Amino acid sequence: DPPLPPPRHTGQIPESTWTLGLREMTEPWKGAVGCLGVAVFFAMTIGIISWQALEQSPEEWVLRGRDAGMLWERGRGALLLRALPAGRPVLAIAVGSVPATEPPPPRDRCWHDGGQFCYSWEEDAELRLSLEPPAAPGTECYGVRWTPLRPDVTLKDCFSMANVSWYGGPSVRAQRWPLNGAESPAQPLVSGNLGTNPDGFGPVLERYFLGSTGVTVTVAPEVPLLLSLESHRQFCLETPAGRAEPLHYQLCVGGNPSTRPAGCPKHLTRNFPPCRSPIWRYHGPEASAAKIKRGLRSLVRRLKRHRLQEGVVALGERGTAILAATDLVPSERRKRQAPALVEPLELSITLSPYAGVTSPLFLRSLRGGEAAGYWLSRQPRPGGSSIPLLTTWKGQLCARLNVTSEAALGWYLARARRLRQALGASYVVFEGVEGNSFLEQDVPAPAELAGDGYTEVLVAALATLGNGTVISAGTR
Numbered sequence: 001d002p003p004l005p006p007p008r009h010t011g012q013i014p015e016s017t018w019t020l021g022l023r024e025m026t027e028p029w030k031g032a033v034g035c036l037g038v039a040v041f042f043a044m045t046i047g048i049i050s051w052q053a054l055e056q057s058p059e060e061w062v063l064r065g066r067d068a069g070m071l072w073e074r075g076r077g078a079l080l081l082r083a084l085p086a087g088r089p090v091l092a093i094a095v096g097s098v099p100a101t102e103p104p105p106p107r108d109r110c111w112h113d114g115g116q117f118c119y120s121w122e123e124d125a126e127l128r129l130s131l132e133p134p135a136a137p138g139t140e141c142y143g144v145r146w147t148p149l150r151p152d153v154t155l156k157d158c159f160s161m162a163n164v165s166w167y168g169g170p171s172v173r174a175q176r177w178p179l180n181g182a183e184s185p186a187q188p189l190v191s192g193n194l195g196t197n198p199d200g201f202g203p204v205l206e207r208y209f210l211g212s213t214g215v216t217v218t219v220a221p222e223v224p225l226l227l228s229l230e231s232h233r234q235f236c237l238e239t240p241a242g243r244a245e246p247l248h249y250q251l252c253v254g255g256n257p258s259t260r261p262a263g264c265p266k267h268l269t270r271n272f273p274p275c276r277s278p279i280w281r282y283h284g285p286e287a288s289a290a291k292i293k294r295g296l297r298s299l300v301r302r303l304k305r306h307r308l309q310e311g312v313v314a315l316g317e318r319g320t321a322i323l324a325a326t327d328l329v330p331s332e333r334r335k336r337q338a339p340a341l342v343e344p345l346e347l348s349i350t351l352s353p354y355a356g357v358t359s360p361l362f363l364r365s366l367r368g369g370e371a372a373g374y375w376l377s378r379q380p381r382p383g384g385s386s387i388p389l390l391t392t393w394k395g396q397l398c399a400r401l402n403v404t405s406e407a408a409l410g411w412y413l414a415r416a417r418r419l420r421q422a423l424g425a426s427y428v429v430f431e432g433v434e435g436n437s438f439l440e441q442d443v444p445a446p447a448e449l450a451g452d453g454y455t456e457v458l459v460a461a462l463a464t465l466g467n468g469t470v471i472s473a474g475t476r
């Protein structure tokens with residue numbers, strides 16, 4: 001009998017073959033897995049890079065404070081101020097002095113100091129942002145300093161008016177509240193004479209601008225500066241051309257807008273509305289009182305829908321006059337109803353010392369009503385009767401309140417109080433307080449109304465109306 005191979009051996013060969021086979025099968029599998037891994041790694045890397053390139057946030061933090069921070073917006077080249085923690089937009093500054101959309105995202109060159117950020121646009125200008133000691137408790141302040149690196153660079157920063165109502169700045173001839181509606185070419189931000197230069201700026205008490213988002217822009221008095229106003233778009237601060245002056249200003253923002261009036265200059269009362277809330281101007285239909293009321297209610301509904309329930313709804317002079325004509329009958333029912341007009345927002349109405357010659361108010365007064373003789377008049381010749389001095393206001397021929405008549409002034413203030421109560425208004429804005437109607441008409445003014453006498457008398461009287469009174473007047 002041929003010896004049988006030992007069973008162990010026979011078993012061994014296929015086993016080893018099998019092992020070999022397995023090994024042969026294993027190697028490509030491992031290789032494939034390896035290749036796949038590398039491929040996935042590459043794919044992920046490429047994916048992440050391209051995702052970063054595509055999805056990279058257009059905004060980048062450049063300086064972060066405790067309550068707010070500044071960001072750089074690529075693309076349009078703008079500095080943004082946002083309040084933390086939610087990133088509520090506070091301010092957008094379009095940077096006009098450097099090719100801001102071209103450069104790489106700004107890198108922090110002041111890396112040794114967390115309270116600063118610097119970036120320099122080669123041979124154009126250098127930007128330095130710094131956290132500064134707060135102007136008032138509860139605020140956070142940032143210094144913005146542009147330094148030109150060539151003598152012919154003009155530095156210009158423009159502050160957006162989108163969703164921000166602005167106050168402050170210089171007085172202008174037809175003062176508006178807020179200043180978003182004002183328009184002016186670039187001119188020095190210094191006190192001027194509105195009498196000799198009606199298109200210029202009037203007094204500049206302090207060089208600050210106050211935004212309804214709680215931000216203030218303050219410029220030191222020694223910085224030479226031009227200001228331009230582009231209505232409803234932006235206002236711009238720029239340095240005089242060819243003088244290689246730095247552009248330096250300070251931004252302050254309040255920590256928590258819901259509890260603190262942010263960055264309100266001390267001399268403004270805490271009740272000054274923009275220190276707390278935005279102003280929504282009513283631009284709806286004004287054909288009748290009913291239409292205005294419906295329009296106001298629909299504006300409030302829209303604001304509520306966008307969760308903008310805090311703020312002031314501002315009704316202009318025309319709308320106020322139309323409501324006044326129907327709503328001045330005080331009745332208990334009305335008094336109770338009135339505050340609902342724009343609730344939960346607050347209402348601001350607008351008055352001026354002018355009455356159109358076709359207005360019921362003026363016509364009634366001509367017929368010897370309550371307001372007879374309440375208007376400025378030309379000095380009558382001996383034996384003649386006085387003739388109202390007519391001036392134009394907002395394109396209409398108007399009579400103007402005689403503020404040196406105590407009876408007229410008392411009647412006017414009482415009317416303002418009554419109207420404020422009947423309409424449930426929190427604020428009364430007075431327009432058209434400035435100007436000398438006699439000078440404008442080339443008529444000799446009585447001694448008490450010479451110069452800015454009219455404005456002084458009227459402002460003193462209006463101030464007695466209390467904290468909800470807003471007077472903006474430019475004097476010489």
Ligand SMILES: *[C@@H]1O[C@H](CO)[C@@H](O)[C@H](O)[C@H]1NC(C)=O
Nearest residue numbers: 089092160161162163306308
């Ligand atoms: C202004 O506010 C509206 C409504 O909240 C918003 O849709 C819009 O983007 C804002 N505009 C700017 C420039 O922030």
Ligand SMILES: *[C@@H]1O[C@H](CO)[C@@H](O)[C@H](O)[C@H]1NC(C)=O
Nearest residue numbers: 375376377378402404405446
């Ligand atoms: C204003 O009213 C006072 C008092 O009635 C009157 O003496 C004065 O002449 C009036 N002034 C003008 C400019 O009409």
Ligand SMILES: *[C@@H]1O[C@H](CO)[C@@H](O)[C@H](O)[C@H]1NC(C)=O
Nearest residue numbers: 271272426427466467468469
């Ligand atoms: C004005 O002051 C009174 C009391 O001093 C206050 O009740 C009222 O709310 C204030 N008005 C405004 C508009 O802030």
